Amino acid sequence: MTNTVPKILIVGGGYAGFYTAWKLEKHLRKGEADVMIVDPLPYMTYQPFLPEVAAGSIEARHSVVALRRHLKRTTVVAAKVTGINHATKTATITPIAGEPYQQEYDQIVVTAGAVSRTFPIPGIADNAIGLKTIEEAVAIRDKLMSNFDKASMLPAGPERDRLLTVVVVGGGFAGIEVFAELRSLASSLIKHYPTITFDDTHFHLIEAMGRIMPEVSLKTSEWVLKSLAQRGAFVHLDTQLTSAVDGIVELSTGESIPTDLIVWTAGVMANPTVVRGGDLPVEERGRIRTRADLRVGSEDEIVEGAWAAGDVSAVPDLSGGGVGGYCVPNAQHAVRQAKLLAKNLVAVLRGELPREYFHKNMGAVAGLGLYSGVFQSGNFAMKGLIAWFAHRGYHGLAMPSWERKWRVLWGWWHNFWLGRDLVNLEAVQNPRYVFEEFAARPRPAAPAIDPKSVVGEKAPVAGADAKKPAKVG
Incomplete structure (x- = not known):
């Protein structure tokens, strides 16, 4: 160099x-x-917030950090x-x-x-969505809300059930958090849709192992399962997804679950x-x-x-x-x-020796929808509301830069008093649709007349009739 x-x-x-x-x-x-x-991408995504973004509890832009704003002396490419x-x-x-x-x-x-990380399961690549990016979290939220709009206009039947069914694959922290947050979002939507009841919504989580959330104790994970069941969310343990062709989720147990929203969180x-x-x-x-x-x-x-x-x-x-x-x-x-x-x-x-990385995990914390969470550190566990506060407190402070912290905390404060923001912006994925529908377009040009195709006819002269002398007598 x-x-x-x-x-x-x-x-x-x-x-x-x-x-x-x-x-x-x-x-x-x-x-x-x-x-x-x-x-x-011009930003860093704070991924622990993705489940809450998917549920509308955090504004999408508040959960990312602009590289160019916060890296003052680094060239961003x-x-x-x-x-x-x-x-x-x-x-x-x-x-x-x-x-x-x-x-x-x-x-x-x-x-x-x-x-x-996915597997070659038929239909997954075509019908599922991951939860690794802010764009995916926003799309999940808007999809669920759009499905409520569609279902509210349909009579009871298979198509309506499909729109109101959510399937999450993977029972780790990310899967359980987004599963619980989406259940919480759906529950809050019901009161705004008189034609949809709680029993009309169906939530299924598929986990190949015999338990969920290996980061916490078995006792704590069992409490989470019980909490989800009480909220109308069903977890399929020791179950594998074998097909998702055309949105029909086929399970190793022989069950079939038609759905319009499959969220894949089964590993990276x-x-x-x-x-x-x-x-x-x-x-x-x-x-x-x-x-x-x-x-x-x-x-x-x-x-x-x-x-x-x-x-x-x-x-x-x-x-x-x-x-x-x-x-x-x-x-x-x-x-x-x-x-x-x-x-x-x-x-x-500077010619000095580097140090080795050593970090002993101090615990794990997860949000399970509004006002519910779980915290585990060694043999000590907290559940419910106090764990939910611990979850928000930890991640609120862990968000890099005070500028981002304040945006997240301010959003939480507003939501506490004003409620969850239920605006659906799925149309932003095709922002020109209204403009295109009504935009004026030039008319197609009239086809040219080939003189050779006119045989034995004299071409009319412009203004010829106006120049004829008037007939007398």
């Missing part, structure tokens, strides 16, 4: 990427390094990294507009996150575009092999100049609590890893 200032390239602007850049700006001296972050050649320290940048180009770097930080996998498009070492589960000090490599080998954190990385869990010996892919680890990664990267640039 001819430039004496080290260039740091951050791949991905999610939790780990945003926090790494944010903290690098704090720890780096002026002119010590140039930092660039590459992501096709709207693009994807589609290739990494660490041997030459170059990355292929494919911008959202324009041609791909090669970007040189001295240090690369891979924080490309994860995407929904490391971003395959970044992992497969590079030459960094990858472990058997498709994640970048990462050391405890967050440098890429193994315990015995270091890939100089390469770092990784978050869901895309396989970081050893030194606390002993991780599945398979690695940190589980969640926001708690991603944020803490990013903060340490920034410190370690600066330390290496």
Whole structure:
């Protein structure tokens, strides 16, 4: 590299990427390094809020953090990294507009996150929707509300039942939270639709394992099941989804559930575009092999100049609590890893030794719709309203930057007094439909007359009749 200032390239602007850049700006001296972050989206999504966004409890824009607003000294590039050649320290940048180009770097930080992990089940790719992005959460909310509008105009029957049926696949935290939040939203909608009763709505969650929410104790998970059942939500344990063709959910138990809304939350996998498009070492589960000090490599080998954190990385869990010996892919680890990664990267640039990542999970907290939640820390558990306050308190404070915190807290305060916002904006996905319907269009041109097709006829002369002399006598 001819430039004496080290260039740091951050791949991905999610939790780990945003926090790494944010903290690098704090720890780096002026002119010590140039930092660039590459992501096709101009914001970081606070994913624990996605279930509440889907339920209309949080405004969608309040649950994301604008990269350009909060990264003052970082170059933000709207693009994807589609290739990494660490041997030459170059990355292929494919911008959202324009041609791909090669970007040189001295240090690369891979924080490309994860995407929904699906299986080749017939109909899932065509009919289901994930819950990894803010756009998906908004679409889920608008879909459910639009289905209420449609169902309110139909007589009782199969089509009406299909519109008022929701199926969530996956009984982890994300699945249970969005399942409970959507049940809460549907319950609040009923009073605004006189033709729809509580018994007309049907909620099903499909879980292949024998229990839900492995992050909490069995006793706590059983309480959640009981709470959901009391609210008219049915959980199918030890059940697999075998087909979703045409929106008809087929289960391994032989049941069939016609539905117009299938939400898939059954696992995630490391971003395959970044992992497969590079030459960094990858472990058997498709994640970048990462050391405890967050440098890429193994315990015995270091890939100089390469770092990784978050869901895309396989970081050893030194606390002993991780599945398979690695940190589980969640926001708690991603944020803490990013903060340490920034410190370690600066330390290496200054010739100092990096520290190893160690974090013992202090507990888990989940919202289960308005005024209900669950909290687990060791053998201690809280349930119901007090756990719901703990959920909102923890995530309200965890939201990065006071600007974002205030927007979320202000929205919660308004909703407490004014109620849930029930405006449905599904039409925003096709915003030009009204304009197109009534827009004036030029009339098609009249077909030209071929003179050869007129045989034995004299072409009329314009104004000929007006020039004829008047007949006398």
